[in-house]
Amino acid sequence: MSKYKPLSSVTNNIEHTNGLGNEHYISEKQFESEKNKIMFQNWCGLSFAKDIPNIGDVKPISFLGLSLLIIRENNDVINVFENTCRHRGMQLVNSPQNGKKNIRCPYHNWCYGLNGSLLATPHIGGIGIHTHKAIKPKSMGLNKIRSHIWHDIIFINISGTANDFTEYYSQLIDRWRDFEQPIKYGGKDSSFSITLEANWKLAVENYCESYHLPNIHPELNKISKLEDHYDIVDSNQYSGQGSSNYHQLRDEKNNAFPDFKDLKDKWQLGSEYIAIYPNVLIGVHRDHIFSIILEAISVNETRENIAFYYAKKLKSTEEINALKKLNLLFWKKIFKEDIYVVEGMQKGRYGGKFDGGTFSPVMDRSTHNFHIWITQQLN
Structure with a gap:
């Protein structure tokens, strides 16, 4: 809050309170705090489902510094993932794409399905050897972001701890x-x-x-x-x-x-x-x-x-x-x-x-x- 009244005073009766202090609008430090305590903890609007209308449509998007990936898996399912390869952390997609069957990392060609599952790890065990006992594909799919679609709005919950969307709203x-x-x-x-x-x-x-x-x-x-x-x-x-x-x-x-x-x-x-x-x-x-x-x-x-x-x-x-x-x-x-x-x-x-x-x-x-x-x- 400002130097005049503590933050808690905002919740007082409307006749006896002030609004949020200046720092909530101009402070970089406060912006970071609100990003973590508000935007990442709650259900936030990210994008519109109409932007990826067809199966295999892929849309990279930035959300408060996080690189995310929206993928239409089928007519009824849209997934949101971190736009990050599980191998060396390479950004997977940097521009919208259409009609994709899978997502390939441009660095070492690791391949993921539209549902985020890890499908292929070329040469992971050496030249021409595409598996290794230390690499467990079932546990190395893309990191999924919790999401819900309502009125064509793709809502996400970064922390994964918010109440169920339909229950909360x-x-x-x-x-x-x-x-x-x-x-x-x-x-x-x-x-x-x-x-x-x-x-x-x-x-x-x-x-x-x-x-x-x-x-x-x-x-x-x-x-x-x-x-x-x-x-x-x-x-x-x-x-x-x-x-x-x-x-x-x-x-x-x-x-x-x-x-x-x-x-x-x-x-x-x-x-x-x-x-x-x-x-x-x-x-x-x-x-x-x-x-x-x-x-x-x-x-x-x-x-x-x-x-x-x-x-x-x-x-x-x-x-x-x-x-x-x-x-x-x-x-x-x-x-x-x-x-x-x-x-x-x-x-x-x-x-x-x-x-x-x-x-x-x-x-x-x-x-x-x-x-x-x-x-x-x-x-």
């Missing part, structure tokens, strides 16, 4: 039970990324509250007003906001995206936007879902990787393609409007006398909920 899964059905990535005009010169936590804090709506999103506030919104603070694993006035996107001919099946009436005009701690942001609507994975690049740099999903595989018609593009541009404008405030809060954290700030007991409950969770993880 059962409250949220139940809350959004209506959306437990197949979703389809929109394809072209359905993804983009934004890089922020800010700590990843500020992106979470901004996303989960609607207090800033009139000032930062004036056009959005005309159709989904601040007074239409409510806080979501029913769990200590997530928080966010909801709106009771969602305006479905339609073109001049009244074309719209198909709705998800059998939704309750609340979703005809309702939408919800939740930050799943620590680094995933999701928005659900009657006709589409967007997901944002926050990639913490450094203490003061974050990349938002954003993807859009629909209830059905959309036909490539002129009307649908135009709607997809319109939807992408609508949300891109909103997300880009947030850059100014997220980066502005980062700059403000270098103010030496700033004590973590205060919370509105009415409008900042979602943000305070997130600060409490961070504090509990660090303690």
Whole structure:
């Protein structure tokens, strides 16, 4: 925490507390601590399953300095491994690959299956001798990273000690039970990324509250007003906001995206936007879902990787393609409007006398909920 109040004070009643101190946003040492105590211990969003759609697709990816490898083993199984050969520690893959039958180390040609098993060890016992009694292939497969896929997001737990995903997030899964059905990535005009010169936590804090709506999103506030919104603070694993006035996107001919099946009436005009701690942001609507994975690049740099999903595989018609593009541009404008405030809060954290700030007991409950969770993880 800062020199003003101890970290434990963050968990006090919202009327009598301050937020996280400056060091949680600007300190390299604190960033490392949070990496180990928060990111490695919990379920974190890594990537999207849509990025490896076919069997044998391989995607190398960096996660907070760890070199990882995502592999689609079959239509139903995606594996995440350390991108490291078990022989001499060589990085196995340095660029995306498609249709692979196996993974070969570029150093000594050791070969692994799509399930991570060690298949071949050329010349390990000498020239032309490919086995050795000291090498036990069954125990030398790639080091597997615990993973779970939900709404096409590949979640990982580096430590391997987090509670079962569906158990830990059962409250949220139940809350959004209506959306437990197949979703389809929109394809072209359905993804983009934004890089922020800010700590990843500020992106979470901004996303989960609607207090800033009139000032930062004036056009959005005309159709989904601040007074239409409510806080979501029913769990200590997530928080966010909801709106009771969602305006479905339609073109001049009244074309719209198909709705998800059998939704309750609340979703005809309702939408919800939740930050799943620590680094995933999701928005659900009657006709589409967007997901944002926050990639913490450094203490003061974050990349938002954003993807859009629909209830059905959309036909490539002129009307649908135009709607997809319109939807992408609508949300891109909103997300880009947030850059100014997220980066502005980062700059403000270098103010030496700033004590973590205060919370509105009415409008900042979602943000305070997130600060409490961070504090509990660090303690």
